[in-house]
Amino acid sequence: MHESQLRLSRSEAVGLVRGLFPSVAEPEVTAVDSAGTVNYLYRVGTGCAARFPMQGGDAVEVRAVLLAEHAAMRDFAEVSTVPSPLPVAIGEPSGEYPLPWSVQTWIDGEIATPASVASSTSFAVDLAALIASLRRADTKGRSFSGEGRGGDLAAHDGWIGHCLQQSEGLLPVDRLRRAWTSLRSLPRHGDDVMSHKDLIPGNMILRDGRLAGILDTGGFGSADPALDLVAAWHMLDARRRNILRINLAIGDLEWRRGAAWAYEQAIGLVWYYADSNPTMSALGRSTLNRLLTDPTLSL
Structure with missing residues (x-):
């Protein structure tokens, strides 16, 4: 999926997992069929998952990222209305x-898929309860980090322009260009709140x-309160x-x-994953x- 993507065979994954957990038998390490774009995923026994980053980088920096992710996972689990993964270990x-x-x-x-619960009122209520609980979480003085989504909409103009060209x-590029023009300058009111930041079906x-x-x-982490609302268009009618x-x-x-x-x-998913990850490409298109x-947007 990515130009700099690392390769990882099942035998290599098994060896790494068993190096960390010697009591795990080889058949207990199974590849998980996933549309994920960041990690290779393996199930370990019945109770754990091993996640191997797909793209290279400095090992020290990657370790720091993983440690930060583990801390965020613990924070999320404390306020989530439904179960979420907890960190177990970092492998070498x-x-x-x-x-x-x-x-x-x-x-x-x-x-979930973009359509599996699109017409479920129960799911919409569950999702609203989750987002409300995350919003009530203490930011502990944290604000948006400046990376990714959740800050200034207009800061993404370059990426949007590239995606429209690609x-x-x-896609109906002319209409989508007009839509972004009407959305990009929407003013921001209110302080950052705690946000999952990637509420997609997967x-x-x-x-x-x-x-x-x-x-x-x-x-x-902290972000624009509107950020977790993306799930509305990713998943609901x-x-x-x-x-x-x-x-x-x-x-x-x-x-x-x-x-x-x-x-x-969504705008980057359709073209970027058109051949390498059809599930993600289809998500972008449906969103x-x-x-x-x-009708509430009139784009």
Whole structure:
């Protein structure tokens, strides 16, 4: 999926896991079929998951990132309304794989898709309860780090322009360009709140059509209060989006900023993953379609 992507075979993953946990038998280390774009994922027994970064970097820096993610995972678990992974260990690099890697607890359930709970009122209510709980968490004086989504919308103009250029022939680029023009300058009001920062279907675990777990919580941190609203367009139909909005008491400006962040996340998925990760490409396409057809936005 990525130009600098590291290779990791199952035999290498098994060797690394068994080096950290000698009592684990070889058949207990199984590759997980995932649409993830950051880590290779292996299940370890029934209770753990091993995550190996896909892209290279300095081992010391990667270790620092993993330690920060583990701290964020603990913070998230304390305020989440549903189970989320907890850190277990950090594995060492080897001759075959050059980076530290992490082990965390496994959350059972079904991975959501953009359509699987789109018409579920129960799920919309569950999602609203989660976002409300995250918003109430103490920021402990932290503010947006300046990296990624969650700060100034206009700071993403360069990326949006590049994505629109790459999307010629794949998406209605002229209309999407006009949509970004109307979204990019929306003013920001209110202080940062704690945010998951990546509430996409692949990070949500379902059980019997209800929200049963949240994955990839290592980015938990302070950001624009509108950021976690991206889930509305990633996962819900118009009626269920309105239920989410009512339950969170979201005003027009914040709602439109949430749409802007959903746009910023989705616009890069379609073209970038068109061949290498069709699941992620399809997510971008479905989210953009929901944004363009949302009567509350008039894009």
